[in-house]
Structure formats: structure tokens, C-alpha cells
Amino acid sequence: MSDLRRDPIVGRWVIVNSGHPLRPQDYEREEHIWRLGECPFCYGNEALTPPEIEAIRDPKTQPNTPGWQVRVVPNKFPALRIEGELQRQGVGIYDMSTGIGAHEVVIESPYHHKDISDLLNEEIERVIEMWCRRIIDLTKDKRFKYIMLFKNYGPSAGASLEHPHTQIIALPMIPKNVHEELIGAQEYFEYRERCIFCDILRQEAQDKERIIIEDKYFMAFCPFISRFPFEIWILPKKHNGHFCHLLREEIPSLANTLKEVISRVKNVLPSPAYNFIIHTSPINGETQESYHWHIEFMPKLTRVAGFEWGSGFYLVPTPPELAAQYLKGIEK
Amino acid sequence: MSDLRRDPIVGRWVIVNSGHPLRPQDYEREEHIWRLGECPFCYGNEALTPPEIEAIRDPKTQPNTPGWQVRVVPNKFPALRIEGELQRQGVGIYDMSTGIGAHEVVIESPYHHKDISDLLNEEIERVIEMWCRRIIDLTKDKRFKYIMLFKNYGPSAGASLEHPHTQIIALPMIPKNVHEELIGAQEYFEYRERCIFCDILRQEAQDKERIIIEDKYFMAFCPFISRFPFEIWILPKKHNGHFCHLLREEIPSLANTLKEVISRVKNVLPSPAYNFIIHTSPINGETQESYHWHIEFMPKLTRVAGFEWGSGFYLVPTPPELAAQYLKGIEK
Numbered sequence: 172m173s174d175l176r177r178d179p180i181v182g183r184w185v186i187v188n189s190g191h192p193l194r195p196q197d198y199e200r201e202e203h204i205w206r207l208g209e210c211p212f213c214y215g216n217e218a219l220t221p222p223e224i225e226a227i228r229d230p231k232t233q234p235n236t237p238g239w240q241v242r243v244v245p246n247k248f249p250a251l252r253i254e255g256e257l258q259r260q261g262v263g264i265y266d267m268s269t270g271i272g273a274h275e276v277v278i279e280s281p282y283h284h285k286d287i288s289d290l291l292n293e294e295i296e297r298v299i300e301m302w303c304r305r306i307i308d309l310t311k312d313k314r315f316k317y318i319m320l321f322k323n324y325g326p327s328a329g330a331s332l333e334h335p336h337t338q339i340i341a342l343p344m345i346p347k348n349v350h351e352e353l354i355g356a357q358e359y360f361e362y363r364e365r366c367i368f369c370d371i372l373r374q375e376a377q378d379k380e381r382i383i384i385e386d387k388y389f390m391a392f393c394p395f396i397s398r399f400p401f402e403i404w405i406l407p408k409k410h411n412g413h414f415c416h417l418l419r420e421e422i423p424s425l426a427n428t429l430k431e432v433i434s435r436v437k438n439v440l441p442s443p444a445y446n447f448i449i450h451t452s453p454i455n456g457e458t459q460e461s462y463h464w465h466i467e468f469m470p471k472l473t474r475v476a477g478f479e480w481g482s483g484f485y486l487v488p489t490p491p492e493l494a495a496q497y498l499k500g501i502e503k
Numbered sequence: 504m505s506d507l508r509r510d511p512i513v514g515r516w517v518i519v520n521s522g523h524p525l526r527p528q529d530y531e532r533e534e535h536i537w538r539l540g541e542c543p544f545c546y547g548n549e550a551l552t553p554p555e556i557e558a559i560r561d562p563k564t565q566p567n568t569p570g571w572q573v574r575v576v577p578n579k580f581p582a583l584r585i586e587g588e589l590q591r592q593g594v595g596i597y598d599m600s601t602g603i604g605a606h607e608v609v610i611e612s613p614y615h616h617k618d619i620s621d622l623l624n625e626e627i628e629r630v631i632e633m634w635c636r637r638i639i640d641l642t643k644d645k646r647f648k649y650i651m652l653f654k655n656y657g658p659s660a661g662a663s664l665e666h667p668h669t670q671i672i673a674l675p676m677i678p679k680n681v682h683e684e685l686i687g688a689q690e691y692f693e694y695r696e697r698c699i700f701c702d703i704l705r706q707e708a709q710d711k712e713r714i715i716i717e718d719k720y721f722m723a724f725c726p727f728i729s730r731f732p733f734e735i736w737i738l739p740k741k742h743n744g745h746f747c748h749l750l751r752e753e754i755p756s757l758a759n760t761l762k763e764v765i766s767r768v769k770n771v772l773p774s775p776a777y778n779f780i781i782h783t784s785p786i787n788g789e790t791q792e793s794y795h796w797h798i799e800f801m802p803k804l805t806r807v808a809g810f811e812w813g814s815g816f817y818l819v820p821t822p823p824e825l826a827a828q829y830l831k832g833i834e835k
Contacts, residue, residue, distance in 0.1 A: 172584070172602065173582065173583060173584070173602035174599055174600070174601065174602050175599065175600040175601070175602050175675075175676075176597060176598070176599050176600075177597065177598040177599070177600075179596055179597060179598070181679070182679055183679045184600075184676060184678070184679065186582050186583065186602060250505065250518050250810070250818055251505060251518065252504070252505070262727070263706045263709070263710070264511055264699075264702050264703065264706050265508060265509065265511060265706075265727050265728065266508070266509040266511070267506055267507065267508050267509070268506070268507040268509075269506065269507070270504065270505035270506050270507055270518060317814075319810065319813050319814055321808075321809030321810055321812075321813050322809060323808045323809045327806065328806070328808060328809070329806045329807070329808020329809065329810075330808075338809070338810070340810060340814075342814070342816070343507075344507075344516060346516070346813070346814035346815050346816050347513070347514055347515050347516065347814070347815035347816070348812075348813065348814055348815035349813075349814065349815075350514075351815075367596070370596050371596065374595045374596050374597075377595070378595070395594070395597050396597065446808060446809035446812055447809065448809050448812060448813035450813070467812075467813075469812065474658075474659065474660075474661045475661070475807065476653075476655045476660060476661020476662075476778060477653030477654060477655045477660070477661065477670070477778035477779065477780050478582070478651065478653055478661075478670070478672060480653075480680075480778055480780060480799075480801065481651050481653050481678070481680065481681075481780035481782070481799075482649075482651055482672075482674070482678030482679070482680055482681065483678050483679035483680035483681075483683075484674070484678050484679070486582055
């Protein structure tokens with residue numbers, strides 16, 4: 172037996188296997204095989220990265236030397252470059268643009284083997300503060316319309332370096348997936364005069380069964396319309412469109428929520444690779460009051476194949492209700 | 504240097520690395536590791552699959568015994584089941600539906616180690632005829648709105664069995680990705696009174712540099728707006744919305760084009776896994792004259808990571824112009 176569920180934001184359907192769901196141990200164990208060589212993100216190897224953009228460091232230390240806690244550098248192999256002018260042109264029936272943008276790497280700590288789940292809460296708070304600082308700084312460049320912050324952890328999730336890091340890409344246009352979410356949230360808001368994400372929070376609070384943890388400021392849950400097994404969303408309870416408008420008092424709670432979520436995923440799943448993405452409002456344009464920033468966290472357990480590519484449907488082998496039971500430690 | 508290109512159908516942007524493009528040998532070689540055990544798709548093992556739905560076989564042989572050339576069976580672990588009624592319901596702010604559908608497997612030949620590129624042209628023609636027959640048969644079930652035909656080849660492309668096969672899934676709703684393509688084609692058609700796919704054919708014919716092969720009926724090319732390196736589209740030259748309205752005289756040409764495309768990909772790339780998907784019109788509803796069926800073929804060379812999931816942007820490490828040079832044997 173399976174049931175079909177429809178995402179009320181973008182209209183995507185997912186197929187949830189509720190008859191013979193997979194347990195955490197049924198997923199293939201991922202071998203993390205890394206390239207050998209010196210890690211450019213470790214203490215003493217600062218010269219192996221492009222010069223640092225910004226760092227939180229001991230005030231007695233110099234840029235591009237050890238003594239930092241969080242360090243931001245340009246991506247050595249950027250998807251987009253910051254130099255040049257944004258030029259659009261038609262090429263027959265197609266549209267083209269120069270590849271202008273920024274691509275930065277936030278090295279989350281000096282520790283090669285410590286992921287967010289292994290850091291102290293105050294260390295994670297510093298990472299979050301740095302994410303905000305970089306977004307605010309990049310927003311000053313009026314060529315940029317969207318800033319995407321994401322993490323790839325583990326080779327099968329697309330990470331090429333083992334040392335934990337997040338990436339920030341500033342884009343000269345609003346990406347299609349973000350645009351769809353904005354439109355979906357806007358249409359819902361126009362019809363109901365309510366934010367769809369606030370409604371999702373209310374619905375999850377009422378259903379209870381998919382909530383993993385919550386406190387005064389954040390709720391982490393396996394969404395009813397998960398695309399991936401063990402997918403987790405972290406939503407701020409206070410309606411707020413921009414991640415970088417995070418209130419000071421929300422930061423410790425977000426740090427703790429992130430740490431808890433990643434710890435629990437690592438407890439339950441066999442050495443999971445994962446991605447997470449901060450979904451936030453576009454910049455340097457009109458602000459839309461119907462949007463609500465959040466984090467989407469996705470362990471990499473399944474392979475996206477022909478059916479998903481062709482249809483945009485997703486097959487979810489573990490229902491989110493069951494995934495939440497495992498992540499809460501109720502189901503073992 | 505990279506350039507941004509925009510898909511005129513669905514509005515997706517791709518980032519093409521034109522400065523330091525990857526060559527075929529720069530992609531990681533994929534190890535194809537298969538589960539051991541008897542192959543349920545080989546001669547003599549017919550009892551290991553659910554009873555056959557249809558087969559092209561020697562008239563002196565019985566169903567579910569050897570002697571077939573192409574054999575269709577229900578998927579043993581179907582994503583959706585054919586029994587039951589389609590029931591939709593609201594669950595708070597969400598929509599749900601029973602998981603009604605069909606999920607069939609077309610075993611392309613009795614040969615465990617022969618992919619489409621290794622078959623004789625007339626053997627491939629039989630596979631294509633069977634695809635059409637199954638689609639026509641499934642269309643009779645009025646609960647279905649869309650039939651998706653796709654192939655996963657190689658474990659990293661999502662195949663769980665080595666013996667080459669295609670899959671057919673009949674769905675009770677039009678999938679989101681298909682819907683977007685239909686809307687995009689419709690809007691283009693309303694504005695210009697021309698089919699966008701016919702315009703893409705004209706543009707590619709004019710630019711020439713991305714065409715791999717063409718004959719009287721089909722053109723295979725690396726599209727200007729490829730999402731994946733070495734992506735190939737196969738388009739019928741004659742405007743036609745439904746794959747199963749394929750003309751009899753087009754079948755040998757399609758068989759030959761598919762064989763050529765897969766052979767060339769396997770010559771150029773190191774043991775590639777791949778997916779292909781037949782994009783065709785919805786069934787059992789209004790037909791839209793602006794749509795044009797085609798095949799999208801995607802070797803599995805890169806990993807989709809946080810940036811792609813979050814943005815819907817795609818990073819293309821080999822420009823399609825260069826990929827076409829390799830596939831034509833001009834660049835080695």
C-alpha cells in the first residue's frame with residue numbers, strides 16, 4: 172500500500188510507502204571515500220585557500236593564519252564569479268547571461284572531524300552569526316537577487332572536502348525552485364490571508380506525530396509532504412521572511428535545534444551523507460510578506476532515478492510519521 | 504568563466520562551465536556493483552516474476568516460459584497498485600489520494616548482458632512496438648491521466664537489476680514536471696502560434712554544432728539548455744504530441760537513433776550509468792496541440808547536491824557544444 176500526498180506550496184505529489192516501509196537499517200550504508208591530500212580548511216593550511224573574506228578569530232592573530240574559529244573564503248572553483256557586468260542577451264530562441272555571482276565557503280570550525288553535531292552550542296552560534304553576516308554583506312551588491320546557503324556533507328551528498336563547511340552562492344536571478352515556493356506561498360496568502368508555513372506549523376502542532384523537537388522559537392519535524400525519507404524541516408515559530416532578520420534571542424535556539432537534529436539523524440541512520448538548504452526571501456527587490464524562511468534537511472539515502480527526473484514525483488520508502496518515531500527514539 | 508542559459512520551456516537556468524570544461528575522462532568511473540542471485544529476467548527464470556502481462560514470443564511457446572523476445576511483467580515491488588478506487592481526501596491543509604496506478608517492467612531481450620546498443624535494429628524495433636502497445640493498453644483505464652516510460656541503467660542511475668529493462672508507470676494525475684512543460688509549450692504556442700519543440704529543432708539545425716545524428720525522421724542533439732553533462736534529446740521531426748502515435752515508418756529510424764546514441768555515449772564515457780525518459784502528452788483528457796513528444800537521455804556523471812536541490816539551477820561541467828564534439832568523434 173502506498174498513499175499519494177500533495178505539497179500545498181508547489182503542488183508536487185509524493186508517493187509514500189505506508190505498506191512495507193523501510194527501517195533505518197534497510198538503507199545502504201554509505202562509504203565516505205575522500206581524496207587524499209592536505210586539507211585546505213585545517214589550521215596551518217590557510218595559504219591553500221584563496222585569501223579569507225572574513226573570519227571570527229583571536230584578535231591577536233593575522234588574517235590567513237591559524238587562530239580563527241569560523242573562516243570564510245572564496246570557493247576555489249566557483250560556479251559563478253564576482254567580477255564583470257551582468258549582461259543578458261538572446262541567442263535565437265534562448266536567453267543567456269554572463270555568469271556573475273559570488274561563491275563563498277564558510278569553514279565551520281578548525282576541527283577536521285567535527286560536524287555541527289560535535290560542536291559546542293556557542294561554536295554553532297558563531298557559525299550562524301557568520302552566515303547572517305555574509306548574507307548581509309553580499310546583499311549590498313545590487314546585482315544579486317538571491318542568496319542561497321547550503322551544506323553538502325559526505326561525498327554522496329556532493330561534498331568534495333571532508334572538513335565540514337557550508338556554501339553561500341549569490342545569484343543574479345531568483346532561482347526557479349525559490350520562485351515556485353514564493354508564488355505558492357503568495358497564492359495561499361491571497362486566498363486565505365494566512366501564511367502557509369504558519370499553517371503548516373499549526374497543523375504539525377495539532378497532529379503532533381511528526382514533530383521531533385521544539386522549543387519556544389523553533390520546531391523541527393518530518394513534513395507530511397517529505398520528498399525524501401527522514402527529511403526534516405526546521406521552522407522558526409515567529410513569521411519572518413528573511414533568515415538574516417533572525418532575532419538575537421533566536422540564535423541559541425537555532426544552534427541547539429540544528430545540533431539536536433543532526434545528532435539524532437546520525438544516531439538513527441548508518442553514517443548518513445546529507446544536504447541542508449536555508450530557504451529564505453529574495454533580496455534587493457520587493458519583499459513578500461507571505462514568505463517564511465526555514466531550513467530543509469535531507470539525508471541522502473535514496474537515488475533519484477528516471478521516474479523522479481521525468482515526473483517530479485518522489486518515492487518515499489519511509490513515511491514521515493515513522494521516521495519521526497525513530498528520530499524521537501520511540502521506535503528503535 | 505561560465506555562462507547562464509535559460510530553458511525557454513520551463514524557465515529553468517543552467518550554469519555552463521565554458522572556461523574549464525570537464526572532458527569525458529575527467530568524470531569518475533562508476534563501478535557497477537550488483538546484488539548476487541538469480542536474474543528473474545533471464546530465460547528459464549520466468550517464475551521469479553509475477554505472471555506476464557504480454558510478450559512477443561515464438562507462437563509455439565506458452566506464457567511464462569522461455570521463447571520470448573520481449574516480455575512485460577508487473578513490477579514485483581510496485582510504486583503504485585492497480586487495484587482499488589481512486590479516492591481523494593483533505594487531511595487538514597494537505598491533500599491525499601489512494602496510491603492507484605500501474606507499474607510494469609518491459610524486459611527488453613532475453614540477453615542479460617545486452618543493452619539497447621548491443622541489440623540488432625529489428626530487436627530494438629520490437630521493444631519500441633511493445634512500449635507503444637503497453638501505453639495504448641493502459642490508456643484504456645480511464646482512471647489514468649499520464650503514462651511515464653523510463654529506463655534506469657546502472658546502479659547509480661537507480662537500476663536494481665542488471666538485466667536491461669524499461670519501466671512504465673501509469674499515474675492518476677499529471678505529474679508536476681510534465682504539467683510545467685505542457686504549460687510552457689502552451690504559452691509559447693499561444694504567443695507565437697508555433698510549437699516550441701519545432702522551433703528548437705529549427706534552431707539546432709541552424710546552429711549545427713550540437714547535433715549528434717539525424718535522419719529523415721529524428722534528430723539527436725545535446726540541447727543548448729542541457730541540465731546534465733552529455734545530456735541528449737531525441738526529437739521526432741514531425742510534430743506529434745503522443746509517443747504512441749508514432750508512425751510505422753518512424754520506428755526503424757527511432758530504433759537506429761537510440762542504438763547510435765547509446766553506443767556513442769558508451770564509446771566516449773567510462774562505463775556510464777544513464778536514465779532516459781519518454782516525454783509525451785497526458786492521456787484521457789483534452790489533447791494539447793502545442794506539445795511534441797521526445798526522449799530525454801541523461802548519463803549519470805555528476806551528483807545533484809544542495810545547490811541544485813535548493814535552487815533548481817543546474818551546474819553543467821561540460822558545455823553541450825563540446826559534448827556533441829566528443830559524441831560525434833571530432834574531439835577525442
